[in-house]
Amino acid sequence: MNVLALTAALVFVLDQVTKWLVLCHIHEHQEIPVLGGFFNLTLVFNRGAAWGMFARFSHSNALLAAFSILTVLGLWMLRHSLAVISLPHRIAFGMIVGGIFGNLADRIVHGSVVDFLLFYLGKTIGYWPAFNVADSAICVGVVFYLLVTLWPSTSKPAVPELPPHRKFGTPPAK
16 A cells, blocks of 8 residues: 555554544543643544634635645645655655545534643643644654655666666676
């Protein structure tokens, strides 16, 4: 199976399973401490984009769902010019696509995105807005894609060995 499709499918399944578990076991806005006061599980329905942007606009969910579909179609159409040729590029691209589909599924099924990971970053910053596996995969995928693209491997690609009769200075076989 294609590495890109496999990565996208794994991200999608992990995202949906974790959201299902949260929906089954946590009430909306309930906080369950995991790591002291640093990391909690919670249940938040995000009707907007990142950090709840555009949540107050009417039809924001439908518009963001349409934007997600157009983004995936655009990425698919531009995949050849986006250098999705190496294994790291395919993994990064798969993370992005899987994350987009994970949040799109939420918008279609729940009318909003299910967020549940909540971090407290101290008094100065406070709580980071809740997010989910799909959000994480999109962010990590974008950063990974940029790193692989901007800092390509310094190792030289393997040059295939020529057969003995094709090496310079070797007389042709009789």
